[in-house]
Every structure is written in C-alpha cells, then in structure tokens.
Amino acid sequence: MNTLVKTPVNRKQKNQGMNWISQYRRLAIYARDGFACCYCFSSVEEGIQLTLDHLTPYSKGGSHHEKNLVTCCRRCNSARGNRDLQTFAYAAASYKEIEAKTILAHVNSCTDRALDIKTAKELIARRGSCRQVLLEMI
Template identity: 35%
Template sequence: MSKETIIIVATVILFLIIFGLIAYFVNKKWTNKVKTVSEKYEKLNQLNKEYQKIFVIVNTHFKFEKTCTTKYQIDKINLFKFFCSNIADDFSYYDKLTENVLLNRKNQKTYQWMVENINSTVTKEKAKEVKVPYKTFVKIENKIFDKAILKPIVDVIIHCYATYTSPHGRNSYRKERYYGISDVKSAIDEINQQREYRQSKQYQRSLMTNSLRYDILKRDGFRCQICGATAADGVKLHVDHIVPIAKGGKTEPSNLRTLCDRCNSGKSDKIESD
C-alpha cells in the first residue's frame, strides 16, 4: 500500500470518526430537548410513577435439581411430581408468587390500554421552536416512549431437572423440563385439592386400616376403655374415634380408643343427643 493510499484511508477514517461524534452529540442534544418538551413522554412518566407502586417485583428464575442414585430411578422419575413436591415444600412462597404474577398480568392489561391511549401532541411549529427537525422529533419521541414503557413480571421460569452418572462416570443421563407460572398454579391447585381431601370424612375413614385397628386394640389391652370388658365377657370390641370424624376428629392414635359395643352405642346416643 502506497503512502498516498495510507493517507487517504486515514483521512477517511478520521472523517468518519469526527462525523460520528458530531452525529452522536447532536442526537443526544435533540433527545434531551425532546424529553424536556414532549407531552407524550411526560404523560407516560406520570403513568409509570403510578404503576411502579402497583406492579410487584418477584424472582423470575428458579432451579429444582434431583440427583438420582440409580439408572432405574432416573428412568422412572416423574418430573412434574418432583416439581409439585418442591412447590409443596415451600407452599406459602409459591402461592404468594403465583398471586403476585397473576396480579401483574391483570394490571398490565389496564396499563397497556392506558399507554396505547397516550398520543403525541407535537406540531411542526413546536419542533421548530426547540430547533429539532419535525420528523426527527417524532422519531426520537417514539423511541424514548417505547423504551420507557414498563415491563412487569408476568411469568417465571422454573428449570426442573434430574441427573444420574453411572459408577466411574462412564455414562451420564439427564431429564429436564421448564415450567411457568401456569404450571405453578396447577401445582398449587392440586396441592389444595389434596389438602381438602385429607380433611374430608372419606379420607379420615380410609385411614382406619386393619393394621391400625389392631394396633389400637393391642395398645388398650383388648379391653373396653370405659367399662373394662373384654371379648371373654361376650362383648364385641370396636375402635372408636374419641372426637367423631363428623365433628372434625382425626384418624390418629391419640384420637382412637377401644370400646365395647354397649359403651360405643351409649356414647353414640349421647353424642346425638348433644
């Protein structure tokens, strides 16, 4: 490359740098002027101040990891059940998270509608007054307006995965799925349904297994806890709920006792009369 060519190239590069700097500072000056006088931009800022107090800031990324100890375990793992178990372990947090994100979605619709109804009021005369070309003014106004629109958190990403590495690290296996707030809500709803069922009469009755019934009879010495009668006295022994299921009693050892058929019947009559 000749000396003359080098000089020409250097001159062009220098010119481009100078031109770029001038354009940058001119554009920056125009942008500041537009920010100062744009009613559209000002209205959005006022709206943002209001909605910054309404939109809830929450964490958006979570990770649930399961390290399997056997190949069979990773083959059989149900990632959604694993996902639900993690939600259940910190139920209150994820319940509140779901509430806040869904609230953000609802409020965003109103916010977006209000944003779309903010229109530019700039005129050619106004642009000329602040010494910014009209088309440039409109272009800059739209750019800073779009950039200032709030973007509330309306979803989350939960990375749920399971891994297994064989002995000596010869083989590695991985299962993964990504879940969003709709999946969290599904898990919350399912957990609530399970809790309601566990509180139900049907569930409490299902807990009275033959094994539990025998454990209570054995604990009580196969003897009625009111009159002391045993099967040798010709009575039939029952395992009774001290606080009846119908009144909120649970099928657990502390609420169970052995009664003979006579005492059990007498207790039932007394409860019904109460």
C-alpha cells in the first residue's frame, strides 16, 4: 500500500488546525530539514515562520506520512497552493535564482533522512513546546 497517497477527505469534515500532527513529529521534520524551507532555503534564524508542506497536496490525496512532508516557509507554502511539486519548483527557482533541479534534489535529500523523534521529544520536554524550541533558535 502506498503511504504517500490516501483517499481524499473533505477538509471541512476533517478539522486539521495544528492537531493533525504531533509536536514531536513536527519538530523532528523541521530538524530533519535543517530548520529551513526546502524550497527557498530560508532558515528559522532569518525569522521566517516554518510550516509543513505536503509534497502530494493533502487536497489531492496526499497523506500525513513523513515522506510526504517537508519544512516550508509560510510564503512558499502559500505560493505553492496545491500545484504539483515540479511545477512549483520551477516557479520557486525563478524567484530565488536557482535551478529547479536543485530544489527537487534538496527535497529528495530531506525526505530520505530519518526522523529523530527521541531528540524532538527531549527538546520539547525541556522547552515546553515546538513553538518555544523555535523561538529560542532566533
């Protein structure tokens, strides 16, 4: 069974908010991706707001599996919408003056890495929340 694609769900029927993923997994994905946007490479130290982006958009049946999620800044996440990854990589490359293949290779590199849930849990236990961990990085 492919864990990256699921049967589409009506978003109004499934309230997502921030509760669709645990703080531990969220922080572990941010850490796996270097606390930086996988598309524009801006980092949390630069003051960007991190989000998670579904490589196969949730609205098109993408799952919440870690291999389908990457760290993304709010700007890139909003700009991407539900466009497919390659289309968006070409658009992002044009405004960041890099090649789309660089973005796509970086995304693949990030999703190939394992998550370190244990370290994420330890950081949240010491700091109280994923948000607090990120605030202390700035």
